[in-house]
Amino acid sequence: MPKKDRMSGNEAVAYAIKQINPDVMPAFPITPSTEIPQMVSSYIANGEVDTEFIPVESEHSSMSAAIGAQAAGARTLTATSSAGLALMWEELLLAASNRMPLALALVNRTLSGPININCDHTDSMGARDTGWIQIYAENNQEVYDNFIQAYPIAEHKDVHLPIMICQDGFITSHAVENIELMDDDVVKEFVGEYEPEEFLLNPGKPMAVGPYAISAYAMEARKNQEIALENSKDVIWQVAKEYEKISGRKYGFFEEYRTKDADYIMLIMGSAAGTAKQAVDELREQGKKVGVLKLRVFRPFPAKEIAAALSRCKAVAIMDRCESYNGNGGPLGSEVTAALFRNKVMIEAVNYIYGLAGRDFTVENVFDIFAQLDDAVTSGTEIEQYQYIGLRK
């Protein structure tokens, strides 16, 4: 029987880890993800899991150790945030190119500067092109559900790629909310045992991981890695479908909330999507045709699917919780507009930067944005295509 409970987002991830009982967890503490290795350590100390915890001296080491453990044949994970993820930079690319299906519980926090501990997506967006699968959560329930789906996606034979399960630092990681937890045996059966075909600690079957590749091979290896990421799209769907059977909760690349007849859609990721939904409900009561497209899977980027989902609306607000300093918008803004153009969906697309370094994002902000879109479409008011919301000016 699923159990109704209340816990924080970090507790939810730690609980999922306990139910999965992975083999190895190398980790180094950093706010706001510290609680995850801390809680897993308690589970280990209490004999509730037999995970091998490796205390390391930095995140560079935690990811290195994770790659090593995974290559050796162990189901591995780590957790980090912000500067911790940045310090893993080189290893993130190695984990993906060495095709290691390890999991990373990322608690999104901004990167300096100015130095700040609060939430935005600068850390994971910086790692968006490292070859990892990235899945984002709106709340504690979703981060729990996503973590349980992580290994079945990453370890699938057509994928073999590392996976980052992201949640918003403090906003969900440290907020206590209602959650429905599944039974241990249901989770264990869903995730299954990790049985790699080839692994380093396999007597009599030697292998080499991560060999040097001259130019004659390296480009082919990258193409293969790219194919694996594309393959993960089908696998993410399959796993979500299977997960729905055991949980009753539906997942996909994104959630379309009241978008069917919507003139204006807000495309947003993470905890702010809930705030946007609340605002949409209130605007719908006033007869406004608005909706939310909550992106769950950012890597692989479901470009075609997003373009199709937006093809019937008049304008979209693309919400970036990250500045990418390209002088042209945030990462989501760039990728969504590229998706629209390639698929010949020529709608008004405005890129908003919001919620940087913990700046609050409110229902009123959502009202303002929809009002701007409406003004641009119905009155032809010129609209800044790339702008900040919630900025003092």
Added chain:
Amino acid sequence: MEKSLEIRWHGRGGQGAKTAALLLADVAFKTGAFVQGFPEYGPERMGAPITAYNRISKKEIRVHSNIYTPDLVVVVDETLLHSVNVTAGLKEDGAVIVNTAQSADEVRLLLHGYKGAVYTVDARTISTEALGKNFPNSPMLAAAVAVSGIMSRETFMKEMKASYSHKFAKKPEVIEGNMKALEMTFDALQDALQEVDEKIA
């Protein structure tokens, strides 16, 4: 409780305002409500002003922003009244509870003209009497429940007993003291709450 309730806590780092908010979410959850309990985080410094929040509702809670127009404000440290505008955005039909030995009328003078209900709880005295130490968060939690009426006194006391028994399994004397502090708070607020009820009636 018919509608959803938004509570803002003001305290100082180390006084347990965040813990009180999480505990309130905990007990409200046990009555079958949808809950949120979260602090506003910054660099953690003992004594610096901090804010924590609760949303409690019969419906699923999706908003993930801070609370700007609370129904109830709880001030765990009265010295904050001089530096923080604690009633900012507080609804006129809402209430503020302040931990102080002063009367509600005296405290109101510091509340920037706030017109709604003002309650005071002498949490320091209650805590010192019941526990022998100044832990203001237990009395303030009881006050938040008493004033908001999110659950009955009996239900609250039952849930808190279970919660403390779990938390302080090895220190039963603390359980008793904390329970006493909660009871004393309810008793202390009884007259003030009745007065308000009569006014409404």
Added chain:
Amino acid sequence: MRTDVNKINEMTPHQELTEGLMMFAGGTSKGFKTGEWRTNTPVFLEEKCKQCLLCAPVCPDCSIPVKDSKRAEFDYDHCKGCGICAKVCPFGAIEMKEGR
């Protein structure tokens, strides 16, 4: 999925390469004839050799086979001709000559 290293070369299309270019096989360096790189060649003068075996462990390419506590002829398939063995031999039993 064990890899036959001899079937992979610079003409192999990407579909036939292993995941992450992992090598699912051991001792694959044997198939790589580094002796082809050699521009100087060590010559083993057996009559001067006392079988002290100082040469074998210093060879970076394991190209001095040792059997029954005695070194044998060089493995010219893999010897790159670095000359370390000649330098270390106290008895002048290894001589470097130009060319392969």
